[in-house]
Amino acid sequence: MTMPSRLTITQPDDWHVHLRSGELLATVLxxxxxxxxxxxxxxxxxxxxxxxxxxxxxxxEIQALLPNxxxxxxxxxxxxTEQTNKADVKAxxxxxxxxxxxxxxxxxxxxxxxxxxxLEKVYPVLETMEAIGMPLLMHGEVVDPSVDIFDREAVxxxxxxxxxxxxxxxLKIVFExxxxxxxxxxxxxxxxxxxxxxxxxxxxxxRNAMLVGGIRPHYYCLPVAKRESHRLALRKxxxxxxxxxxxxxxxxxxLDHAKQSACGCAGIFNVANTLAVLAQVFEQENALDKLxxxxxxxxAAFYGLAxxxxxxxxxxxxTAQAIPERVKLSQGELTSFDPMxxxxxxVNA
Ligand code: NCD
Ligand code: ZN
Numbered sequence: 001m002t003m004p005s006r007l008t009i010t011q012p013d014d015w016h017v018h019l020r021s022g023e024l025l026a027t028v029l030x031x032x033x034x035x036x037x038x039x040x041x042x043x044x045x046x047x048x049x050x051x052x053x054x055x056x057x058x059x060x061e062i063q064a065l066l067p068n069x070x071x072x073x074x075x076x077x078x079x080x081t082e083q084t085n086k087a088d089v090k091a092x093x094x095x096x097x098x099x100x101x102x103x104x105x106x107x108x109x110x111x112x113x114x115x116x117x118x119l120e121k122v123y124p125v126l127e128t129m130e131a132i133g134m135p136l137l138m139h140g141e142v143v144d145p146s147v148d149i150f151d152r153e154a155v156x157x158x159x160x161x162x163x164x165x166x167x168x169x170x171l172k173i174v175f176e177x178x179x180x181x182x183x184x185x186x187x188x189x190x191x192x193x194x195x196x197x198x199x200x201x202x203x204x205x206x207r208n209a210m211l212v213g214g215i216r217p218h219y220y221c222l223p224v225a226k227r228e229s230h231r232l233a234l235r236k237x238x239x240x241x242x243x244x245x246x247x248x249x250x251x252x253x254x255l256d257h258a259k260q261s262a263c264g265c266a267g268i269f270n271v272a273n274t275l276a277v278l279a280q281v282f283e284q285e286n287a288l289d290k291l292x293x294x295x296x297x298x299x300a301a302f303y304g305l306a307x308x309x310x311x312x313x314x315x316x317x318x319t320a321q322a323i324p325e326r327v328k329l330s331q332g333e334l335t336s337f338d339p340m341x342x343x344x345x346x347v348n349a
Contacts, residue, residue, distance in 0.1 A: 003283070004288065004316070005316045005317075006313060006315050006316070007279065007288060007291070007313065007314045007315075007316075008311050008312070008313045008314075009291065009295070009311065009312055009313075009314070010292055010296040010297060010307045010308055010310075010311060010312075011035075011036070011037040011308035011309075011310040011311060012035065012036055012037065012247065012295035012296045012308075012312065013036055013037050013038040013039065013247070013295075013296065013299050013308065014032060014036045014038075014039040014040070014247060014248065014251075014271070014274075015039075015040045015174070015197050015246055015247060015248040015299040015303075016040055016137070016176050016177065016197045016199075016249065016250050017032060017040065017041060017042065017249055017250070017251050017271070018041075018042045018044070018250070018251060018252040019032065019039070019041050019042075019062060020253060021045055021058070021061060023329055023330060023331070024253060024255075024329065025061065025062065025065065026065050027253075027327055027329055027334065028251070028253050028269070028271065028327075028334075029062065029065050029066070031251075031272050032072065032251070033066060033067075033070050033072035035271075035274070035275055035312065035347055036072065037071065037072065037308035037310065038072070038073045038074075038300075038305075039072070039073075039074060039075065040075045040077060040099060040100060040248070041058070041059075041062065041074045041075065041076055041077060042077060042102060043055070043058075043076075043077045043078055043079035043102055044079060044102075044104065044109075044110060044112060045058070045111065046111050047114075048079035048081075048111060048114050049076070049078060049079055050078060050079050050081055050083075050084065050114070051078070051085070051088055052078070052088050052089070052092030052095070052097050052098055055076040055077070055078060055092060055097055056076075056097055058076065059076050059097070062074045071310065075100075075303075076097060076098050076099060077098065077099060077100045077101060077102045077137065078098055078100075078101045078102065079101075079102055079114065079115075080101050080102060080103045080104070080115070080116055080122055080125065081115070081116065082116060082117065082118065082121040084101075084122065084125050086124050086125045086127075086128040089101060089125055089128060089129065089134070090128050090132055090134075093129075093132055093134045094132070099134075099135070099303065100134065100135040100136070100137050100174070100303075101125070101129060101134065101136055101137065102137045102138075102139070102176075103115070103122075103136060103137065103139065104139045105117075105139060105141065105142065105143050105156075105160075106143065108139050108141050108143050108222070109139060109141075109222040109266060110222070110252065110254075110265060110266055110267060112139070119164060123167070126168055126171060127168070129172075130168050130170050130171040133172060133304070134172070135172040135173070135174055135302070135303065136171055136172065136173050138161070138174065138175055138176055139176055139177075139222075139223075140153055140156045140157065140160075140161060140175050140176065140178075140183065141153050141156050141222070141223050142155045142159060142160065149224055150207075150224065150226055150227075152223065153178075153179055153180045153182065153223050154180055154183075157183065157186050161173075161175070161186070162186075165190070170193065171193065172193050172194075172195075173193065173194050173195070174194075174195050174196065174197060175187060175194065175195070175196040175197075176196070176197050176248060176250070177197055177198070177199050177202065177223060177248060177250045178196040178197065178198050178202070178234060178245075179202050179224070179225065179226050179230060179234070180226055181229060181230050181233035184196075184233045184236075184237045187237075187244050188237075188244070190244070192243070194244065195243075195244045195245070195298070195299075195302045196237075196244060196245055196246075197246060197247065197248025197250070197299075198234055198237065198245055198246075198247065199221075199248060199249055199250040199270070200247075200270055200274050200278050200281070200337070201219075201221065201225070201250075201268050201339075202231065202234055203231065203234055203235050203278070203281050204231075204277060204339045204340075205219055205225050205231070205339075205340070206225055206226065206227055206228045206230070206231045207224065207225045207226060207227060208228075209225065209340065210224070210225060217259040217260050217261075217264040218259060218268065218335050218337070218338070219268070220259070220264060220266055220268075221250065221252065221266050221267050221268045222266040222267075224266075235281065235285055236285075238281075238294055239281075239285040239287035239290050239294070240290070241287075241290045241293055243293070243297075243298045243301060243302070244298070244302075245294065245298065246294055246295070246298040246299035246302065247278070247294055247295045247299065248299075249270055250267075250268070250270075251268070251269055251270045251271040251274070252266070252267025252268060252269065253267065253269040253334050254267050254269075254334075255331060255332035255333065255334060256326075256332055256334065256335055257332050258332075259335070269334055269335065269337065270336065270337035272324035272327075272336045272337075273321075273323075273324050273336065273337065273343065275295065275312075275314060275345075276314070276321060276343050276345045276346050276347065277337070277339050278291060278294070278295060279291060279314045279316075279345035280339070280341065280342075280343045280344065282294075283345070296308065312347060312348075313348040314345050314346070314347055314348065315345065315347075315348050316344045316345050317344055317346065318344070319344070320342035320343055320344055321343050321344070321345075321346050323336065323338045324336035324337075
């Protein structure tokens, strides 16, 4: 088979992104808006977005920064707390203001202190969501200090997710940023109301990227990259055509000084080259015909939305693309994900 040098697909969506607020939002938003039709916007601001009114205000902040001719649509989420009001969740969803609710186990990641400690406390909210068909997005890691960080996703499945799923068989659940073989196996064992997002970086790096030859903070994110066998399982799932797996970049920008520190923040800023990197990954797996499903179709179908009307073209050139440049802000710089492999694909402007 000869390698195609052009690929035109339905415009993609990003089903998990951190857009932040203020200057950081203004800086990173154009990278999402130029390629993606829609994005599920994470609510872990400081303070977190916990009510529909806050989601509405945050959406307005995002929309005010978009050029008039932009078709980019931010889809808002609520940060689930033990105090979340189920009537507010329902009203926000039914008004089309809020698309999903995000569950962060308290302490699991950046700005998750207000998250859930006791899952049973949020059962009334989950019952409402199950009844109205509103997706629950999960950060699937336990926070028990006795559990090794590399095992936290697998232990979460056994101790939290399986019981939760049994209690709410009809709830739509997205297991966010899957990083393990166990996660892939779990999602594949479920009916169609369970899905998972996968990031570009977890398809490209394993934990060596972070730790071999020096400690490399720009490859540190949560859930942390695992060993090679897990990366291979994720690549197989993403390129399989299985509708339960779709793109969530988990692009999570932090300024360099916050990452390059004695206690560096978790998060990889990857939206500048997400689609180019993914095209390269799918080419390596001889699965370019599966790219459109993963980036443009499966997620929309899970959320009950039509695919984007626009198209996007990727082109393959003979020479590798440069790594995206660092982005300058008033308080510091932002480093883009370097996939440490030649990337011949780029999005046609
Ligand atoms: C995210 C962030 O910085 O907000 N960090 C990350 O490593 N992915 C939080 C998250 O999604 O866990
Ligand atoms: Zn995230």
